[in-house]
Structures are given as structure tokens and as C-alpha cells.
Amino acid sequence: MRQDGWKGGDEGRFVRKIAPLDELDELDNLGPPPRLPLIRFCGAPGCRRRARPGGRHCPGCHMAAVRRWREEHRRELAVRRRDAAAARDDDARARDSGRAKLAMALRRGTLERGRCRECGAREVVGVIADPADWRAVAWVCREHRETELGRRRDAAAQHAADAKQAAWYDERTRVLAAIELLPPAERARLHALATRGPAGTPLSPGAPLYVMNLVRAYRGSRR
Numbered sequence: 001m002r003q004d005g006w007k008g009g010d011e012g013r014f015v016r017k018i019a020p021l022d023e024l025d026e027l028d029n030l031g032p033p034p035r036l037p038l039i040r041f042c043g044a045p046g047c048r049r050r051a052r053p054g055g056r057h058c059p060g061c062h063m064a065a066v067r068r069w070r071e072e073h074r075r076e077l078a079v080r081r082r083d084a085a086a087a088r089d090d091d092a093r094a095r096d097s098g099r100a101k102l103a104m105a106l107r108r109g110t111l112e113r114g115r116c117r118e119c120g121a122r123e124v125v126g127v128i129a130d131p132a133d134w135r136a137v138a139w140v141c142r143e144h145r146e147t148e149l150g151r152r153r154d155a156a157a158q159h160a161a162d163a164k165q166a167a168w169y170d171e172r173t174r175v176l177a178a179i180e181l182l183p184p185a186e187r188a189r190l191h192a193l194a195t196r197g198p199a200g201t202p203l204s205p206g207a208p209l210y211v212m213n214l215v216r217a218y219r220g221s222r223r
């Protein structure tokens with residue numbers, strides 16, 4: 001039999017005491033009561049199910065409340081949806097159309113969801129690269145969706161950089177050809193401008209910066 005015991009309420013304050021044997025109370029030997037798990041019940045009248053974590057209602061009552069709210073605000077929601085749809089640009093419109101066609105194909109069963117192409121997971125979302133070619137959808141799990149989107153962003157950035165580079169080469173070729181047709185004095189003036197490098201160092205005619213200066217000088221003279 002223990003010579004010490006638990007005293008006090010919830011905290012189970014531990015009090016060491018030495019009591020004479022004839023004063024021992026059987027209850028002194030009991031530990032503190034186990035903590036009861038905190039259960040919150042659904043707030044809906046008459047419902048005895050448990051509330052969702054962090055929510056006031058059980059999943060069933062919550063869904064019913066959401067449905068009721070949508071039904072009551074049907075008109076405002078429709079207006080908001082219509083306004084949002086009208087405000088879309090062409091790209092957003094094309095994306096929405098591609099998504100809608102994919103959803104329809106899945107409902108009709110003409111197209112099936114695949115597995116995640118990175119890890120083979122069954123829970124997948126579709127990523128459409130080109131809305132015009134929505135059948136070429138990439139199936140990825142939520143986790144690999146970020147990987148996929150990152151890859152697409154990189155590809156798009158690379159594409160934009162390539163296009164800019166190509167546009168510059170076109171412009172350069174066009175301007176150099178035009179300079180060749182200028183009167184010699186004007187040509188000499190532009191070449192003199194192009195020689196001026198940063199901090200006064202002269203540039204040689206083969207340097208990339210020389211060519212850029214030349215094109216800029218030509219554009220400036222056209223204004």
C-alpha cells in the first residue's frame with residue numbers, strides 16, 4: 001500500500017505525506033481520473049453526430065447548410081458567375097472551354113483518367129497544355145501537379161526568350177541591309193556612333209555591342 005497519495009482536482013497535485021496506517025483512506029491510492037477526449041457535437045438542432053474538426057456541424061449537416069445557402073443565393077451566384085465569365089480574356093475563355101470539354105468527355109466516358117505520370121497514383125488531376133488540344137491532357141497527382149506546372153512555366157519562359165532572340169536577329173539583318181544602301185557619309189556617321197563603347201573604350205566592328213550600337217544609331221536616325 002502506498003504511503004503517499006494524489007490530492008486535488010484536475011491537476012492531480014502530488015502531495016507527499018506520511019500517514020499513520022489506521023488513517024489511510026482507500027481513495028488516496030487512486031490516480032487522477034483519465035482525461036476525457038474533447039468531443040464536440042454538431043450544432044444543428046436534434047443532431048447528435050460529431051462536429052467536423054474546426055467546424056460547428058457534422059459533415060452531413062455542413063453539406064446541407066452549404067446546399068441551402070447556395071439555393072438561397074442562387075440568383076446572386078448566377079450574376080457573379082456571368083460577370084466573371086464576361087470579364088475573361090481570350091486565353092481564359094479558351095482554357096475554360098478546354099476544361100469543360102475534358103469534363104464532358106470524362107462524364108461521357110470517351111476519355112478516361114490515367115495514373116499520375118510521375119508516381120502512378122490513382123488520385124489525379126488533368127493539366128491541359130494547349131486548350132485547342134485538350135485531349136493531350138497530362139494526368140498528375142496533386143503533389144506532382146506543381147512539378148508539372150513548374151516545367152511548363154520554364155518551357156514558356158524559354159519559348160519567349162527564343163522568340164525575342166529570333167526577333168532581334170530579324171531586325172539586325174534588316175537594319176544592316178538598309179545601312180548598306182545609305183549614302184557613304186551617313187553610313188560613316190552611323191559607324192562612328194557604333195564605335196563608342198562603354199566608358200569611352202572604342203569597339204571593334206565585329207563586337208556584338210558594336211552591332212547593337214549600329215542598329216540603335218540607325219533607328220535613332222530614322223525618327
Ligand SMILES: [Zn+2]
Pocket residue numbers: 042043044047048049057058059060061062
Ligand atoms: Zn449534424
Ligand SMILES: [Zn+2]
Pocket residue numbers: 116117118119120121140141142143144
Ligand atoms: Zn504523382
